[in-house]
Amino acid sequence: MEQKIAVGEIVFSEDESRLIRKIYLDSVSGRTPETIWFGKDVGTTRDASSELKAIFTEAPFDTPKPTRLIERILQISTDKNSIILDSFAGSGTTAHAVLKLNAQDGGNRQFILIEMMDYAENITAERVRRVINGYGQDNKKVAGLGGGFDYYTIGQPLFLDNDNLNEAVGINTIRDYITYSEGIPTHEQTTPDNPYNPYVLGLNREVAWVFFYEQERTTTLDIDFLGTLQFGQQKPNSLIVYADKCLLNQEFMRKYNIRFKKIPRDITRF
Numbered sequence: 226m227e228q229k230i231a232v233g234e235i236v237f238s239e240d241e242s243r244l245i246r247k248i249y250l251d252s253v254s255g256r257t258p259e260t261i262w263f264g265k266d267v268g269t270t271r272d273a274s275s276e277l278k279a280i281f282t283e284a285p286f287d288t289p290k291p292t293r294l295i296e297r298i299l300q301i302s303t304d305k306n307s308i309i310l311d312s313f314a315g316s317g318t319t320a321h322a323v324l325k326l327n328a329q330d331g332g333n334r335q336f337i338l339i340e341m342m343d344y345a346e347n348i349t350a351e352r353v354r355r356v357i358n359g360y361g362q363d364n365k366k367v368a369g370l371g372g373g374f375d376y377y378t379i380g381q382p383l384f385l386d387n388d389n390l391n392e393a394v395g396i397n398t399i400r401d402y403i404t405y406s407e408g409i410p411t412h413e414q415t416t417p418d419n420p421y422n423p424y425v426l427g428l429n430r431e432v433a434w435v436f437f438y439e440q441e442r443t444t445t446l447d448i449d450f451l452g453t454l455q456f457g458q459q460k461p462n463s464l465i466v467y468a469d470k471c472l473l474n475q476e477f478m479r480k481y482n483i484r485f486k487k488i489p490r491d492i493t494r495f
Contacts, residue, residue, distance in 0.1 A: 273290055317352040319336055433463075466485055
């Protein structure tokens with residue numbers, strides 16, 4: 226690297242955020258390639274914009290990827306029954322490429338697209354619909370590739386911008402999240418109608434998970450609450466208890482293997 230920097234083959238951008246490799250004419254034969262894959266093989270940004278114009282009559286997306294580029298990647302990295310995840314779906318090129326490949330080779334590839342921007346419905350999902358059903362008119366009409374997909378939107382966030390719990394999501398969603406975050410195995414999970422205590426989330430011989438939460442009041446981990454916890458023959462060795470406040474001292478909690486986790490609610494409630 227030091228040698229390449231010394232001879233000017235490697236240089237830095239002005240803000241030093243990027244390394245730039247210079248390829249000189251005397252070290253190559255012919256024209257220096259612009260990319261590893263030539264545009265004629267996998268398409269260019271210009272091709273991608275033209276493709277979007279054909280679907281929408283204009284290009285509603287600034288940085289689309291060529292469908293042929295994604296097709297090539299999928300041909301190399303997937304088989305006919307793969308599930309392809311695109312966590313930043315953008316204009317929906319990945320779904321388009323999957324549908325094209327399935328139409329070409331009879332594959333059963335599936336796609337999962339995720340897009341958080343406000344164009345998810347009108348660009349990302351709409352492109353998929355038009356590619357499936359067909360688009361264009363008269364001599365520019367393009368037949369649909371077939372297939373199908375479901376479009377979902379996420380619900381309210383579990384946490385607010387200030388990192389407090391968004392209680393509007395409901396108790397079941399909150400319980401599900403705590404259960405997931407604690408990694409409670411499915412066969413050890415409990416529902417509020419369990420025979421021990423409605424606040425118990427999960428139970429085994431080693432540990433009991435308790436989510437002591439009431440939307441309309443502040444909850445407190447204290448001796449009185451511990452007295453309500455009855456686990457029959459299970460008798461776990463330790464407790465993990467979520468609550469708003471804890472009145473037990475550290476010595477007592479260490480003695481009985483109790484771990485307190487504060488529910489992140491607005492402190493002005495207390």
